[in-house]
Amino acid sequence: xxxxxxxxxxxxxxxxxxxxxxxxxxxxxxxxxxxxxxxxxxxxxxxxxxxxxxxxxxxxxxxxxxxxxxxxxxxxxxxxxxxxxxxxxxxxxxxxxxxxxxxxxxxxxxxxxxxxxxxxxxxxxxxxxxxxxxxxxxxxxxxxxxxxxxxxxx
Amino acid sequence: xxxxxxxxxxxxxxxxxxxxxxxxxxxxxxxxxxxxxxxxxxxxxxxxxxxxxxxxxxxxxxxxxxxxxxxxxxxxxxxxxxxxxxxxxxxxxxxxxxxxxxxxxxxxxxxxxxxxxxxxxxxxxxxxxxxxxxxxxxxxxxxxxxxxxxxxxxxxxxxxxxxxxxxxxxxxxxxxxxx
Numbered sequence: 510x511x512x513x514x515x516x517x518x519x520x521x522x523x524x525x526x527x528x529x530x531x532x533x534x535x536x537x538x539x540x541x542x543x544x545x546x547x548x549x550x551x552x553x554x555x556x557x558x559x560x561x562x563x564x565x566x567x568x569x570x571x572x573x574x575x576x577x578x579x580x581x582x583x584x585x586x587x588x589x590x591x592x593x594x595x596x597x598x599x600x601x602x603x604x605x606x607x608x609x610x611x612x613x614x615x616x617x618x619x620x621x622x623x624x625x626x627x628x629x630x631x632x633x634x635x636x637x638x639x640x641x642x643x644x645x646x647x648x649x650x651x652x653x654x655x656x657x658x659x660x661x662x663x
Numbered sequence: 664x665x666x667x668x669x670x671x672x673x674x675x676x677x678x679x680x681x682x683x684x685x686x687x688x689x690x691x692x693x694x695x696x697x698x699x700x701x702x703x704x705x706x707x708x709x710x711x712x713x714x715x716x717x718x719x720x721x722x723x724x725x726x727x728x729x730x731x732x733x734x735x736x737x738x739x740x741x742x743x744x745x746x747x748x749x750x751x752x753x754x755x756x757x758x759x760x761x762x763x764x765x766x767x768x769x770x771x772x773x774x775x776x777x778x779x780x781x782x783x784x785x786x787x788x789x790x791x792x793x794x795x796x797x798x799x800x801x802x803x804x805x806x807x808x809x810x811x812x813x814x815x816x817x818x819x820x821x822x823x824x825x826x827x828x829x830x831x832x833x834x835x836x837x838x839x840x841x842x
Binding site: 574601 | 799
């Protein structure tokens, strides 16, 4: 019983349920396939009022207008990509919650790899330096060591 | 000796990093406070005039897209609403700016009655007024809220988008831009 309880709690930890703020069912399209596409597009678009919510989640009036716009365009037969471009043309790449891969964002994607290899190169350099510095001892140093080794213990 | 210098360099790295980051954060935070940096600011990449429809607000002189395209001098387009408090406080700056450049107002999600009431209480800075009842023109312009202003050059070239109430500094920038 206890394990069952534990695992059901785990389920809640790992799965977040999508919540949409579509204010009234009237907003939804009658065609379930189109509605599904509208939700997919909408969940990739940033609400520009409450900036970390998608337009599907937000209750802001502008988000509602944008949701409606997406649905209007879907009904008119536009492709998902075309609708995305339409939004980007008006609101910039900022409106996309999934930033595109381009010159500006490339550093964002490559920094983990760059720093990993940079670290490896640094570490190798360091280890090589360490092993290289075992120079032979001079005669004077050898003599000093034997003296220390053969010193009588107190 | 060389080894000691190297070690010193390595040990000073965290200090240098902290100093660098600290300076960066300090600049960012102080600019946030003065308002010259706003991470939430949305600058939309509008360069050519979008397609939009507006409605007339009697008795004010109205305008549409074609009339804006035909202009031979720069125009400031200002989206406003009577229900928006920052717009109300922006009116003083707009009246000041209206001596330098023509401002055309677009009343966002409004009705004619409320607009008339608004200008019975406030000085009207606008040469022309039209309304965007459903907010569709707003979306076409890349509007995220009211008030927002756009500087439009002849032939409908939008050269700047100010996504917040205009400040004294913006008035200066606009008058410098138009010469």
